[in-house]
Amino acid sequence: MNPGEAPIAEMRAALDKEFDVLLLPVSHPSLGPIRIVDDLFAIGRSEAPFVDYPRDRTTKLSRRHARIFSEHGAVYVADLDSKNGTTVNGVAVRLTPSRVRAGDELCFGGDLTYRVAIEPRPFSSASARGVQHLTVTLKPERVDLGLEPIDLIAFPFLVSKTDELFSRYKDRYPHQVNYISRRHAHIFMKGGEPWIEDLGSTNGTFLNHKRLGESAVALQNGDIVGFGGDHFVYQVALEKSFEIEPTVTQMTPPAAAIGVPAAGAPVAAAPAAAMPAEDPDKTTFVGAAHSFLDIFCVDRALQREDEVNENAPPLTPDEATETQARRPRRRWQLLMRELTRTFAAGDRTTMRRVGWGGLAVLVVVAGLAVTLYMRGAAERDIKSLLAAGEYESAADVATSSLQRHPASDAIRSLASEALMKARVPGWLSALHAKQFDRAGALIDGMRATSQNNPDALALINQLKWVGDLERFVVGRGGPDAPIRIYSDEGRIQNLLKQWEDDAKGHQRILDRIASYVPEFTEPYALAMSHLRKLQSDDSVYLAAIDRLNSTIATELGRDKPDVLPAVLDDYAQRYPRLAGLDTLRSDLRQYADIFNEMTARHLVPLLALMKKANFRTPPFKSQYAQLSASRLPSADVVAKHDAASAAWQSGDSQQALAGLQAMPAGPWSDVITAELAHKKALLDQFADLQKSRGSADRDDKLLSFYASLDPVEDAYYVRAVQGDVNALRDKALARAQDQIDRAQGLWRQYRANGSIGGTQRLESGISGGFRSQALLLSGANTAAQQGMRVYTQLKAPHPAGSDQLLEDIEAETQLQRRSLQELRMVLEPGLLKSKLALIGGSDQSEARQSP
Template structure:
């Protein structure tokens, strides 16, 4: 950001390269200007800062105010845009210019984290790891607020907006935010300036209670681009302290400059700490707190000392019972802290399993004790998590899950531990998924992996900041978890990449399949699948989609043929394994497929027909008298009646003159898939007339070849004949020749097949040409269904006949 001087151009422009820039008469560069120029600026006047990708200015309650484009900045920060005019104190105006700069590269020595280690062990304060900046010190934040029940006054010495730690030039700085009781570095109270923090500095907030030693952890490996993986905390100074090796560590979450500089009135004033109220006084010498009993007696002595003798006598006469009561209460408080001391002793001794059990037992009766919760969490993780890490590393995921369940049971009353255990459980699930599918670089299995990836990432994205904080806290307690933590973050980034590329591609593919199937364009999907296979090489499982597409095309053809027997037989074999085709099959079931009742009725009739119970079969078909398939059933009923009548007449003519011809004609006209009973019933007689049957078959094939030659020599059926608004003589004669050729060829071929004889390559080639032409003419006519009147189209299709026996179809 560049501030171009408007009101005083001679002062020059100000280039701001940091995320936070201080405006004040004692801040650089304003401190270098003449005093009369900056006289209207306050010492802590305003702050300019970046939040995400947005630029803001916040007024810090200055005397003469801050404005943007003439509008005063109130309690909340105001956004700055390129070209805005910002004015400080009503006298110094600047034009805002946003300029690009080169991307920064993370280099050796970059600050990774800052740890605040309590100077006093007896207060049971937790170390604080700050891995992301800025960070606000506030009595309402969990870092301080967790001690409110144990130290209410000391917590109230901290302001709601007390101080904040931020980065400037890659180094940590601390700034007091006008707190009531001050912020101290090295015993010196901060004024309006931010100061840099160094390794070993002592900082205190509001007095001598919240006093910490600063330790800085820097990058010590190789130069690398910054990543978004967050932070895996190093061993904190508290853990290196031999006097307290197992102290709990609190992982602090980053705050927002918007919250830090949003000046809102406090609901109640801060409590004044007398020891920090003296101007310029250093932080009082840190000393160990005496026991509660000693403090109580000391305060009691102060109350009785220095008074009038008569007053003392009266106090002794009337105050002794009260004193005794107060002593009892003090002893009660002392005993109340025994649970915390016992747990601390067990943790310090390394008896983590027992400490975890004792903590849960105490928490069963006092579930809101924050100190007990923290100690119980620490003990439980140190007792069980190393074994969990070992199980995860050898891929014993069942054992790891059982350990998490056991930890949850042992922490049934610990509200602090349960969220951490939930994150550990999530880590186990993610690692199990990654390992079982062959690693993060394994193919993405369509309709198998995307739901699991989505579920895992959804849980993380629901509150990634809280989850990162929880995982970092677990790693702080159990060093063995750090490698797992780092690996999980790596796997998480890869899954996020797969989500943005492959899961998005699968979603688009599903949508495209649904659109094409609904539009009746299934034939376009094969090319689409080939395209996806080329673009997304790690997308596995497309073969299953192709198989479902093949089955669907077969189903679609059966529906177009409008024949119940092959359709129902196909429905019994269909098995769609992919969701888009299963969903479309459900749609077809509601609109185009025969109902379950129709399928049942037809199956019963078909079985009766195959068993030779003709009359029963006819009665069953007559039951299908309503619905979209009633006409198809009626046509099937008529055909079966004809076959049954012909079979009866054939039996009566058996042995008579012309029986052989009638027999072969009947046998050749049978449907080999439906009329199996009648084929078997006449098979013996057909074998007896084998020679005559072969002669008839060859005669039929000769007749088919003759009709085919006549059809071709006349030029076939062209597009103008198909488009005719009526049926011309030419169309009728050509259609008759084609239908006769196909019928004769098929009958001759069927006789050869029945007799298990070879019809010859030439005859087979002629039949293939006839079938291809008949199929072409049928498809060409069907493509004209929007042009030709339905009755005319049906009549033309009936004249052509063909493989599907169009003369037996309903429209």
């Protein structure tokens, strides 16, 4: 990685450490390095160590030249409108502080050049023992003015007429408030002590009735400070307290991270012991620190609003000279200067010498000079507007200029800078408020105005990526929220792909945006943190999801859905942030029911399940589609069977039989043939029942017929005999109980003999042991189903344990049928059919290998 390209995410990974910033001399190595251990460091020819340098080394430094400060885990440099300027890697620092990274080159005044290094500070046992808190109280000198005391417990503190601390007095003291500048002075921590610095205010800052110069001064207990004159004057009271830290691992907040020494770290709150004794109702407590980024971000247009206090001491002659030198020339002044230079020899004597021909040449030269000057006017206009903080106007001028000069790289770059400074703060506000639709609309607006500027479009696309990343992370509940299977994978992979196609290029773009808009630093760092988390999730959770999908597909392809519940339980335990497994379990149960009815060759319940099928996860949707295309009844069979069932249930038995007879041949023909035979048998049995009215055995025939009816499929015949059965209700229930008792006896005998084993299933014939066990199981299943059917049809409560009994018998029956069908490549088809028929679980004639 090149110097200066250290990513914020990597720097923030060490937020629990303290760092020093080192300036290593490049232009004059003999001067020695400068170690910065405080949050704020002053650059100026009257500041240490520059005041001790040889005079010829500091001639181009201004008295108030620049400031280096640490904030939000980053290091910045701000130029204080110096005469000869400040640059970072050759790029001028204008009115907005510029981000500084390890490896960058800082140059002050065009002569003093340093390379930046960031060095971790050794662990201090003293710092581990406790933290010193400081309260600075500003007590009004004059009680008759109604000014409130100010308690400061967080630093830096900006003195500004726009702050509510002073603007509240505007109605009573309008002029006195206006004597305070927007960026008047600030109180900050240095070496654990409070210091005060004037920020180039119009009417000055006073300490003990003397106007402050270019350098900051330490505050002492009892000092008198005044802002803008003799109205807002306060006495300084300092109170220190020492708090024991509970553990060594308790660290300072992010603002005291990389490049920010602990001694000057902002304090979020003070302990109760540090509070002053004044009446809290008449004291203003300031517990939140201001930002160095705001303190050193200059807006000349707003500076000119300051009202001059005639009673305030004026600037010194040297200060006035420097201030005048920092004022930008207007365009017409620059143009006149160029013309003056062009016609410097244009007095009358010279004109007579050159004659009219020479005059024409001079006019042409002058015109050429004007043309060349005006060609760069757009660029100068944009730079001037940027310097004045008029970013929207600069963006508009740049957009118009690009239409006339679409190939100008300089204007493209300036247009990008203006656009970022004008629009990104509003976009950041929307992002912070989680108004992602508004943030997206702002991105679209930026893109619409930058169609002719590919340089700006690259920055806009990167901002969109940051917005999309934040929207995704917030939408799913935070970076540590569960990974929603079949929902989050695609978005995670898309966000990572967008980044990884050119990670270094994207990082350089983000660094560039942060250099234009310092407040973008925190969202940038947060985005890098989210990125690392998604990369971790991709390597762990998304890889686990891929393996799970492969396992599901493999086991379903092997007709082994019964092994998947254990697989899902294992994944739930190993990957606690994997959400959506319940949906997979639901699809698995639905698929297993369909698969079991299909392998058992139960057509009617299978068709009912197929009509309700609704799979929500990709692997089960895919497998069910394959099952439908190859092994389940076709749509034509389903439709014709529905028509035959409807006719049968309505009592039109002949139409139902005709419909079943007309079914097309296919994998399910044997099952349909068995159903046709079953319905014909029921029809014959019903006719015989009608003829047996009055006979001695009619009751037995009636109950036997009733027990064989399906309450849904045979609903017409259930209604036809329901009245007669109700008359025999007690006798019917007794007979049903006999069936349950018989089923229980057969089941116990089957269990006592031992279940049918794999050796018996593999036999080349049907042994006596297999036959006897199969008949026990089949008989238990038939008796249990018939008995339970009567209880259900009569709406009578089921006997205790009967439901579990039927469930156990059916589970064993289905297990034996599946185990036999898995041997279809080993057993001779006729033998397999005979063994399935003995096991039962369906009509004896429908047993056949699975399609």
